[in-house]
Amino acid sequence: MKIFLDTADIEQIEALLDTGMIDGVTTNPSLIAKSGGDIKQTIAKICDLVDGPVSAEVTATDIDTMMAEAEVLSAIAPQVAVKVPLTKEGLIVCRRLSRRDIMVNVTLCFSAGQALLAAKAGASFISPFVGRLDDLGADGMNLIADICTIYDHYDFDTQILVASARNPQHVVDAALLGADVITLPPAIIDQLYKHPLTDKGLAAFLEDWKKTGQSIL
Ligand code: E4P
Secondary structure (H helix, E strand, C coil), rough: EEEEEECCCHHHHHHCCCHHHHEEEEEEHHHHHHHCCHHHHHHHHHHHHHHEEEEEECCCCCCCEEEEEHHHHHHCCCCCEEEEEEECHHHHHHHHHCCCCCCEEEEEEEEEEHHHHHHHHCCCCEEEEHHHHHHCCCCCHHHHHHHHHHHHHHCCCEEEEEEECCCCHHHHHHHHHHCEEEEEEEHHHHHHHHCHHHHHHHHHHHHHHHHCCCCCC
16 A cells, blocks of 8 residues: 655655655645645645655636646646546546546545546546544545445546545555555654554663663674
């Protein structure tokens, strides 16, 4: 399973590059606003830093303006995946862009029926928001399971990109279901490294080592 970083914060991206875990980046208008940067400069900088797909979202809702914005965003670098909302207009834009081999990430997916339409529209990625469904008392991972089953039935090429992840268990559940990608805020990546027994075990090893008086170097 690929791991994308869900942030538009350049410093956060730079800090995690050395881990070798980052296969791409996703942004959205809220994350761009939070970063305080200009969208075109920010996406260009992220593309310079990261090798994989970098999602940049349109901010219009009508077809013509979304297409015009998509032209600007996709011209930044070939690795840009233009993010469009899961609306009828968004899927028309998705179809037009995918026919020109421009990557499209269809975002704000909350049902399997929506995911089916996105795949038929030629989306490179579908982004179901698991955390926002969990927030409402639903089980976001059930949606991922349904989309996996449907896409398998018809051999769709669209990659399932688990979005709105809230905790490390979402990562494990997504991987168990065979999702293609999960996008994670930096804090969740940091949490993934952690286990109390790792900390406890390391402390005990170091304590015992100190008693030997030895040094490897
Ligand atoms: C990424 O593509 C999504 O926009 C993001 O994961 C949404 O996360 P949130 O529900 O925590 O805002």
